[in-house]
Amino acid sequence: MKLYYSPAYCSQAVHIALREAGIAADYVKVDTVAARTEQGADFRGINPRGYVPVLELDDGSRHTEVAALLQYVADLAPAKALIPSVGSRDRFLVQQWLTFISSELHKSFSPWLFHKDTADPTRKAVKEKLSTRLADVETQLAGREWLVGDRFTVADAYAFTILSWAPMLGMSLAGFPNLSAWMARVRARPQVQAALRAEGLLKD
């Protein structure tokens, strides 16, 4: 299996999931702006949509969309319980979270807050909308260690990856104590540390 990724991009969620699942993979770094892999291959030839993550299976097929990739990876390692079993209520909850993270968080942050030409009023409106979403996550995390059930799932991996962008974009999480404590809990996991280190995001 091969993951095409860019450091700190949404591909990090799949990177974390692969490591948490104990699945060995090759990691290919991509410069999405230049549309080149680190080895100089034309990334548009790999994903005509131009974005990461791309998960290449051993049969050579290539697949995209974080929420789908996370479910696929989690299902490959049932013993790790990164996603509850098919048909369970908790599975339904994880799917709700993945959809919420994808549509309400991921695609508000990216590309609008990363794009240097986004007009200030748009930037302000996006941040205000995101703040209401963060407040919602804060409420949902009250008294909980993880987003669903009593263990880490791929929903935590995805939300952690996306919400790590907030401070970079001038949105402090300090006013969200449950969220901040949960972020620290996810960050402290050995496989999350390994993924961050491999992406060059930890200095030690």
Ligand SMILES: N[C@@H](CCC(=O)N[C@@H](CS)C(=O)NCC(=O)O)C(=O)O
């Ligand atoms: N719909 C895709 C979006 C993936 C996406 O937004 N990737 C971003 C990084 S977080 C990217 O590679 N952007 C570069 C580009 O679109 O050119 C998914 O959910 O996986």
